[in-house]
Amino acid sequence: MSDQQQPPQEQEKQPGDEHAMRPEPEFIRDSYRGADKLKDKVAIITGGDSGIGRAVALHYAREGADCVLAYLDEDRDAEDTRALVEAEGRRCLILKGDVGDAAFCREVVDKTLEEFGKLNILVNNAAEQYDWDDVTQIPDEQWHRTFATNIHSHFYMAKAALPHMEEGDTIIATSSINAFKGNNTLIDYTTTKGAIQGFMRSLAVSLVEKGIRVNSVAPGPVWTPLIPASFDEEKVESFGGQVPMNRAGQPSEMGPAYVYLACEESSYMTGQTLHLNGGVVLNT
Numbered sequence: 245m246s247d248q249q250q251p252p253q254e255q256e257k258q259p260g261d262e263h264a265m266r267p268e269p270e271f272i273r274d275s276y277r278g279a280d281k282l283k284d285k286v287a288i289i290t291g292g293d294s295g296i297g298r299a300v301a302l303h304y305a306r307e308g309a310d311c312v313l314a315y316l317d318e319d320r321d322a323e324d325t326r327a328l329v330e331a332e333g334r335r336c337l338i339l340k341g342d343v344g345d346a347a348f349c350r351e352v353v354d355k356t357l358e359e360f361g362k363l364n365i366l367v368n369n370a371a372e373q374y375d376w377d378d379v380t381q382i383p384d385e386q387w388h389r390t391f392a393t394n395i396h397s398h399f400y401m402a403k404a405a406l407p408h409m410e411e412g413d414t415i416i417a418t419s420s421i422n423a424f425k426g427n428n429t430l431i432d433y434t435t436t437k438g439a440i441q442g443f444m445r446s447l448a449v450s451l452v453e454k455g456i457r458v459n460s461v462a463p464g465p466v467w468t469p470l471i472p473a474s475f476d477e478e479k480v481e482s483f484g485g486q487v488p489m490n491r492a493g494q495p496s497e498m499g500p501a502y503v504y505l506a507c508e509e510s511s512y513m514t515g516q517t518l519h520l521n522g523g524v525v526l527n528t
Contacts, residue, residue: 263320269467270494271299271328278306278332281507285309286360288352288405290343290397291370293322295468296418299495300367300502301325305332307503312337312356314348314370321469335360343370344392349400357408365506366405368398368440369418373433375475387432394436398443411455416505417444419462419517424526437462441517448515457514459505464521467492488523 287304291297292313298321301311311329313336315322322338329336337359341348356363371394376382398417405415422430423437440460448458465471465484471492472480484492501518504510519526 270496272302273496281307283308285364287365288312289367290314293318296495296498297369298325299499303499303503305329305334310335314339314352343397346400350404353404363408364413366415375429377429390432395439414506415458417460419460421464421521445515460517461501462517462519465492
């Protein structure tokens with residue numbers, strides 16, 4: 245893909261609507277060929293209605309998995325993603341609620357088991373972020389809300405899912421480049437992404453003997469609904485220009501990494517992070 249910019253645009257609320265973006269993100273490439281790497285697996289994907297979550301769902305479906313998508317309130321995006329998964333010949337359950345609520349996370353797992361009878365892959369992907377350049381101006385309520393969505397949900401989902409997971413199953417977290425380099429205007433978001441790294445590594449060690457692997461993906465700038473819902477028009481237009489490739493990534497460029505971490509090809513990998521960030525070299 246060549247260097248590119250997005251036209252100026254904003255959305256009024258988070259986590260944003262994919263169908264309102266211009267251009268809409270690319271979630272899977274026509275050239276991507278499934279090979280039954282996840283044949284008859286069942287995956288829960290939080291934030292699965294759009295952005296990276298939609299890309300993961302579509303790649304998983306093309307690899308033979310059924311999907312459960314937890315989303316906040318973006319009904320149209322969730323229905324669109326369900327239709328896309330079903331067009332791949334797989335089943336898809338969509339569940340509306342707040343992953344910052346432990347009860348909803350338990351409900352997601354319970355309904356997954358009712359519908360599919362098993363759970364093999366948990367992708368903790370839901371997130372929100374807010375653009376502030378002064379830490380003293382961040383509202384206390386926002387700080388707690390960001391933590392509830394971005395890291396508490398990882399704990400709630402893992403706690404509910406693990407009693408039903410077996411050897412060979414996997415947990416994958418969506419982290420961020422910001423956990424490794426910091427971000428002066430996304431302070432609460434970046435802090436939660438650092439916490440995700442610690443939780444992922446600790447959980448990986450604790451589950452080694454059970455044969456359940458835990459890894460993460462740390463995207464750089466990716467064109468998802470969270471971007472126009474987080475930033476002003478000027479920042480959206482230049483989004484992605486801060487990395488060597490001089491463009492935002494597409495969700496379609498993230499999805500295959502989640503396939504790799506979920507399938508047996510990554511069987512010797514746990515407690516690790518894949519960095520898909522447009523060429524930024526990090527000291528990790």
